[in-house]
Amino acid sequence: MTAPPDDCLARNEWICGEYLSTRRDILLDAVGQHLQLTALSVLIGLALAVPLAVPARRWGWAAGPVLAVTTILYTIPSLAMFSLLLPVYGLSAALVVAGLVLYSLTLLVRNILAGLRAVPEETRQAARGMGYGPIRLLLTVELPLALPAAMAGLRIATVSAVSLATVGAIVGFGGLGNLIYSGMNTFFKAQVLTASVLCVVIAADLLLLGVQWLITPWTRAARA
Amino acid sequence: MNTLADACDWLTDSANWAGDDGVWHRLTQHLVLTVVCLVISCLIALPVALVLGHLGKDGALAVNISNVGRAIPTFAVLVLLLLTPIGKWREGPTVVTLVLFAVPPLLTNAYVGMREVDRDVVRASRGMGMTGRQMLWQVEVPLAMPMILNGVRIAAVQLVATATIAALAGGDGLGRTITAGFNLASTPQVVAGAVLVALFALLVEGVFEAAERLAPKRGAR
Secondary structure, eight states, X not given: OOOOOOSHHHHTOSSOHHHHHHTHHHHHHHHHHHHHHHHHHHHHHHHXXXXXXXXXXHSHHHHHHHHXXXXXXXXXXXXXXXXXXXXXXXXSHHHHHHHHHHHHHHHHHHHHXXXXXTSOHHHHHHHHHTTOOHHHIIIIIIHHHHHHHHHHHHHHHHHHHHHHHGGGGGGTOOTHHHHHHHHHHTTOHHHHHHHHHHHHHHHXXXXXXXXXXXXXXXHHHHHO | OHHHHHHHHHHXXXXXXXXXXXXXXXXXXXXXXXXXXXXXXXXXXXXXXXXXHHHTOOHHHHHHHHHHHHHXXXXXXXXXXXXXXXXXXXXXXXXXXXHHHHHHHHHHHHHHHHHTSOHHHHHHHHHTTOOHHHIIIIIIHHHHHHHHHHHHHHHHHHHHHHGGGGGGGTOOSTHHHHHHHHHTTOHHHHHHHHHHHHHHHHHHHHHHHHHHHHSOOTTOO
């Protein structure tokens, strides 16, 4: 019988280069799944949030119910949300995406609405005076002016989605969360630490990307 | 809809409410956990926020902490702590994780509330000869109270919600009902557990909402 190899994997150390090199494919797959879950849910959330925020801005009575419903959705715990959606979606990635969409909705709707409300009344009147119809007013004046606030919301929603996606491990689709979950059950320290650090790295990268976008408005103006 | 009916059946079955795995026991654990963590977080966050807000220093720091807080996965922190020596103390990892996540909203809201107090009022109180301590307790804190309480509300609701994740790592509370349902492949139990937690979170939100409405309005006096 050969003696077990005496490397950091066998000693179960927190930081282990051996782990990184031998499990590279598993890690890359998990990062890929994590990014997919996050991107898909935030994009769907955005596609739903704009049509919700616009009527809420236009008709005052619509704002109350829209905000109330999205806030209530946000209060539902993630573990509970995933399990409540279980009968609808079964054990699938769609279940995790649907849960994350509902969470991002709250942050996005709030921020887009705040951005639309901050558009000065004089600006809107000037555009109307120039003969802008309501659709053109919305698309060429109101939404572009609401963009900074909307972007702030998008950034927060994306970062929250990265960290919430890990809970998807309960149904087997949690990206890096899957590695954390299985690492916990097998007491595999290197796997738990590596996956956790990767989560934070992804979130921090996305956060920085958003900040860069915000502080360099001239790059966008040049393209437009 | 059939699943919801099954979940209702599960909830109305008194056998599921009694005993160590019963709803009452889990609900009590959840409540105790939430309250303990909320108190600890307030004791840590509020003094810091009040002092920083009073001195008007490091504002960007306080607000950024809140955003960074969102970026760190609760679940990852919980599991990491579980594998350290803290994990040997049963509720240790859960309490530390939850406190870590309740502190940012408390800190940010209290700090912003303190800074939003009308500077003219603060200057007037200084002009009246108030000491720093008097200004803090008699002027700034009362005026910042709505924002501070809003932070406490956000933290409380977040705690109720996040406490369920403890169950993934074998912690106690209502999350246990959900994970146990998963392991038994019992959809009714999973849905029933989820409904219970959601209702609990909404109840906390409602209690704070009612407290805010019933509280005497400043300025009305």
